[in-house]
Amino acid sequence: MGAIQGFEIRRSSASLRGSATQLRTLPVVAKYIDTSTCIGCKACEVACQEWNDLPVSQTEQVGTYQTMPSLQASYWNLIQFREVDYQGGVAWLMRKDQCMHCADPGCLAACPAPGAIVQYQNGIVDVDPEKCIGCGLCEPGCPFDVPRYSERTNKMAKCTLCVDRVEVGLEPACVKACPTGCLQFGDKDTLLAYGKHRVTALKEGGFAEAAVYDPPGVGGTSVITVLRHGDHPEWYGLPKDPTVPVAVSLWKRILHPLGFIAMGAALFGTLGHFMTVGPKKPKDTSTTSGGEV
């Protein structure tokens, strides 16, 4: 599957701009995850594998109900199970892990292949395998450790937020399969308001630190997560204040311009040297024609 034709592209990797004309505006979409009502049934994992036609992956016992240690190139949706000491007891936490669809995607910034990673106008971050060169540079660009390089296909793969379903007006497969309603899909603003409502209820229920996880360091995400323990996202395996990695910003915003200046200085410097100082020739030469100094 290449880039979805129906959506305009807001941003494209290794390109100055996408195809967005700004003539029409699409609302930013989001997937809403309420970890407080997730029961860890993993129906979303199965639905994801089914819809995206991904091959069966070997499960791995990690000491919890978790299917495998982390996401794979052919496993884009994983419920992470964690146990944390909390108020003399145990908080049993489940979180659906997948691509967060950052508004400011580090993977897209790090990608050197034009158009291999695109961000549609509705906020979905997608990979175009046809343009992916399998360099894996997106992976150190991601603050959530999501992109996976597949040695079998030599391509990067991750959750597409079921953009092929969204394009035709369907919700993502994981959302469709969720039996508790802890997964929702729709307009991001509406879901943020819904999340706020839910956070208020959680606070009333005794979770004073409940919050919606929509990290501003990456411009917000199109996967928003309601956390009972909003002050400790790391309990859920989420970084506290994720940003595009410093190395990627340093590389693209500082090193690149400096590199171009250095390259230009080298080229124009030699040209300038040749025009002002000129060649160094033997004085008493009989083999060269010029005859000057």
Added chain:
Amino acid sequence: MSDASVPASAHPAAPGPSIMRLAVHREDVAVGDEIVRHRLLSRVIHWVVALFFMVALLTGMPIYSPVFGWMATLFGGLSVCRWLHAWSGIAFSVASAVMVLHWLSDMKLVPHDLKFNLVQYMQFSAAEDPEIGKYNPGQKLFFWTIPLVTLMVLLSGIPLWWPTKFGSTLRQVCIIVHDVGFIMWFVAIVGHVYLGTAAEPGTFRSMTRGTVTKAWARLHHPKWFRDVTGDRKE
């Protein structure tokens, strides 16, 4: 360093072909108006290194920035560059290791080299230091930069080549190191090519034909000229 000078009179009839044949195996030998500067092996090593360097450079630059994306078409696209860059980088590293060993003895720094002033040298105005041997300290500096930057770029390139085998933080560091190494290479190679061609006419032939003129040698490498020709006048 210097072999015995072969008197021009030994080959009075056809100095051209004979010096070419001489230049296959021997260097630092004067014949007629010419001196063999690089024997065939040296020249072949140089051009093998140069070939792998150019392939690594032209396949790496389109990955560095889409501004150089057109270079990828020379090799059949960015996906080809992604593996060809790694392999040509390995080939370059091996070839430059051979090159470093080959030139090692000629490139040993001597105390006198410390007197070299690159900025003053590039003004091309002052007379050459009469104690400059076969390679001037600037050339030696460039030479010793090669193993340093090659190691830097090679070691940082390996984790970038194998995405699944190395951690994210290491690869982030490698991206930075690899890019800094590339920029150093680019600047160094522009200077190297410039000095070897337009800036100092008569130099390029030392890497093709293998010889330079005596006038060239006297101007750029006075001590080497004296050692090779036995000429003590200048």
